[in-house]
């Protein structure tokens with residue numbers, strides 16, 4: 001039997017941990033290769049100070065190879081960013097990070113998770129759909145740089161009151 005598990009075994013070597021100021025050079029390098037309008041260093045610095053924010057990086061050896069950001073306010077988690085270094089894409093890391101994010105959201109008391117994504121970002125939309133996110137609305141011209149529409153996606157992760165059972 002060919003094993004998808006073997007192809008993903010490398011993920012066991014990936015360490016996911018809190019993003020710090022010293023990660024920002026590498027984060028910004030990935031950011032510029034991943035988004036038409038990259039966030040600035042000061043945007044990340046502000047996010048790292050936000051007490052409702054969770055910003056984590058994925059490291060392989062010494063290198064930052066991906067990251068995500070999320071806000072959790074009351075029972076709602078909002079994915080603010082998620083990116084994988086171009087050289088590491090299509091090897092399961094995006095899904096690995098998203099699974100980590102969802103678990104963190106659940107542990108922090110979120111019962112639903114939302115995000116906005118560019119309408120033409122088929123890779124990301126496919127990934128979110130695979131995790132059960134559903135498109136619930138369109139934001140016309142949401143992205144100021146290209147005027148591209150934003151798709152709002154949602155996923156319910158647990159009903160209210162269940163979160164206490166998750167450690």
Ligand SMILES: CC(C)(COP(=O)(O)OP(=O)(O)OC[C@H]1O[C@@H](n2cnc3c(N)ncnc32)[C@H](O)[C@@H]1OP(=O)(O)O)[C@@H](O)C(=O)NCCC(=O)NCCS
Pocket residue numbers: 034035081082083084085088089090091092093094095096115116117118121122123124126127128130
């Ligand atoms: C979206 C992104 C994070 C996916 O990361 P990745 O590590 O390549 O994703 P994975 O290998 O874990 O793939 C997970 C699923 O996503 C989907 N997917 C990923 N890349 C895809 C592509 N190029 N085309 C179609 N589907 C794709 C597939 O459903 C895939 O599942 P599969 O491997 O079983 O087919 C990555 O492409 C990226 O960093 N893009 C730029 C930043 C970005 O757009 N972020 C999302 C903003 S909301």
